[in-house]
Amino acid sequence: MTDVSSMDMHLLKKELAELEGKRGRGTELVSLYIPPDKNLDDVMSQMRDEYSQASNIKSKRTMKNVTSALETIMQRLKIIPNVGENGLILLVGTIPKGTQDKIEVHIITPPKLLSTYRYHCDSQFFLDPLRDMLAERGTFGLLVMDRREAALGVLKGKNVESLVKLTSNVPGKTHKGGQSQARYARLREIAAHEFFVRIARHCEKVFLNMTDLKGFIIGGPGPTKDFFVKEEYLHHELRKKLLDVLDVSYTNEFGLSELVDASANLFKGMDINREKALMQRFLSEVIKDKGLAGYGDSEVRGLIDMGAVETLLVSEAQESFRVRIRCQSCGSVEEKTVKDLSSFEEELSKKSCPGCGDKSLEIVEHKSSIEELAERVREKGGTVEVISTETEEGSQLMAFGGIAAILRFRPG
Numbered sequence: 001m002t003d004v005s006s007m008d009m010h011l012l013k014k015e016l017a018e019l020e021g022k023r024g025r026g027t028e029l030v031s032l033y034i035p036p037d038k039n040l041d042d043v044m045s046q047m048r049d050e051y052s053q054a055s056n057i058k059s060k061r062t063m064k065n066v067t068s069a070l071e072t073i074m075q076r077l078k079i080i081p082n083v084g085e086n087g088l089i090l091l092v093g094t095i096p097k098g099t100q101d102k103i104e105v106h107i108i109t110p111p112k113l114l115s116t117y118r119y120h121c122d123s124q125f126f127l128d129p130l131r132d133m134l135a136e137r138g139t140f141g142l143l144v145m146d147r148r149e150a151a152l153g154v155l156k157g158k159n160v161e162s163l164v165k166l167t168s169n170v171p172g173k174t175h176k177g178g179q180s181q182a183r184y185a186r187l188r189e190i191a192a193h194e195f196f197v198r199i200a201r202h203c204e205k206v207f208l209n210m211t212d213l214k215g216f217i218i219g220g221p222g223p224t225k226d227f228f229v230k231e232e233y234l235h236h237e238l239r240k241k242l243l244d245v246l247d248v249s250y251t252n253e254f255g256l257s258e259l260v261d262a263s264a265n266l267f268k269g270m271d272i273n274r275e276k277a278l279m280q281r282f283l284s285e286v287i288k289d290k291g292l293a294g295y296g297d298s299e300v301r302g303l304i305d306m307g308a309v310e311t312l313l314v315s316e317a318q319e320s321f322r323v324r325i326r327c328q329s330c331g332s333v334e335e336k337t338v339k340d341l342s343s344f345e346e347e348l349s350k351k352s353c354p355g356c357g358d359k360s361l362e363i364v365e366h367k368s369s370i371e372e373l374a375e376r377v378r379e380k381g382g383t384v385e386v387i388s389t390e391t392e393e394g395s396q397l398m399a400f401g402g403i404a405a406i407l408r409f410r411p412g
Helices: 006-019 040-054 060-078 128-134 181-207 224-230 236-240 253-262 271-286 297-305 341-348 369-379 392-398
Strands: 029-034 088-097 100-108 118-122 139-145 149-156 159-167 213-220 242-247 293-295 309-315 321-327 333-338 361-368 383-387 403-407
Touching: 006 100, 006 128, 006 341, 006 369, 006 383, 029 040, 029 060, 040 060, 040 118, 060 088, 060 100, 139 181, 139 224, 139 253, 149 181, 149 253, 159 181, 159 253, 181 236, 213 224, 213 253, 224 242, 236 242, 242 253, 271 293, 271 309, 271 383, 271 392, 271 403, 293 297, 297 309, 297 369, 297 403, 309 369, 309 392, 321 341, 321 369, 333 341, 341 361, 361 369, 369 383, 383 392
Parallel strands: 139 213, 213 242, 309 383
Antiparallel strands: 029 088, 029 118, 088 100, 139 149, 149 159, 293 403, 309 403, 321 333, 321 361
8 A cells, every 4th residue: 555645635624624614404415435455246136126215215316316316326336446555435415516416526546545435415515534534643652840840741643732841849859958968858759659650640640541542752951751751650651652752851731742743753654754854854954055946836846847846845835626517507717716625615506607698507527736837847756744733833833824845946
C-alpha cells in the first residue's frame, strides 16, 4: 500500500465537507463501502435483493429515488473491473435543488484501506468511515516535570494539547534558621515524594484509559525525571508504553512542545514532523541570498511554469473552487471562483438565470484550486504538500501568503 499524501488527505477533507451538507427528502441516499477483498458478484447480488425489497416502500417518491440510486450503482459496478487496492466508495442519491431534485453520484477512491463492507440507506450519506480516515491514528502521552512543577499533555496528530498543570510544595534549597540542615533536607525529600506520587496519579487518571495511546514520553531539566522513572512512580501499564526520557528546558506547556520537538525521531513519517521539516527547509532558503525558495501566488505560479518548483507548499486555507454553472432551460454557461462549495450550491438553488430568468441553474463541474495547482506542479515533476492551518507551521506559511515553494534551481 502506498503512503497517504497530504494532498490525498486534503482532498478527502474537502469531499467530506461537501458531502456532510447533502440531505435527501427521505431515507433514500445510498452509501456503499466495498473493501478490496469483497467479491463484486456478491455485491451485485445484494444490490439486486435491495432493489426488489425497495418495491415495498410505501412512499412512491422514496421508492422511485431508492430504486434509481440502486440502478445507478449496479450500472457503475458492471463497468468496474476491480475496486482498487484500498477499496471503493459509492454514494448515490437524489438531492433536492430548490424546486427540482437531482440524482448525485459520488465515487471515491479512498486514500486508506477500507476494512469493512457496508451498505447503508438513510436521509444522509453514511460518512463515518471517511471521518475515521481523517482522524489521526493514535495518541502520545507527554509529561514534563521537575521538583517544582509538572505539565501533562497529549500529541494527537498535529496538535499538542496541554491537559493538566501541577505545582509542588517542595521548599527551596535554602532555609532560614530553626531547623537542622539534615531535617530540612528530609522535609524536602518527603515533599518531593508526595509530589511525584501526585504526578503519577494524574498520569493514571489521564492516560491509563486512553484506548489509542501509542506511547508515553517524559521530559524535564536535570535528573528529577530520571529519578521518577527509576523509582517506578509511574503505573506499570504506562511504564510498558514509555518510549523515551529526554532533556527539555521547560516544565510547562512550552515544555510539552519542546518535548515533541526533542522526540522528532519517534514521530518520523507523522504529519507534524513532516510539516516542521519542510517549513524549516523553506525558511532556511528564504534567508539566503538567492536561496532556493519562492513565495506568493504570482511568483510561485511563474516558478511552476518554469519547472523550477521541487516542492509546492500550500496552506489548506488557500482552498477555493472554480465552478462551471449551466442553465438547464437556455443552456447558458458561466464560470465562477467560490470559497465554500456547499454554501454556493444552496445560494444557487435560489437564483435565477441572468439570461432566461428560470430557476434552473446547476453546477456541472467544479475543481479545487489546490488540485489545479498540484496538477501543474506534478506535470513538471514536482511534489505538493498541503499544510494544515492548525499548526505553528501553518501560521508561518500564511505569513508568506499561504503559498510557497522549495526550488530545484533559481531562474536567472
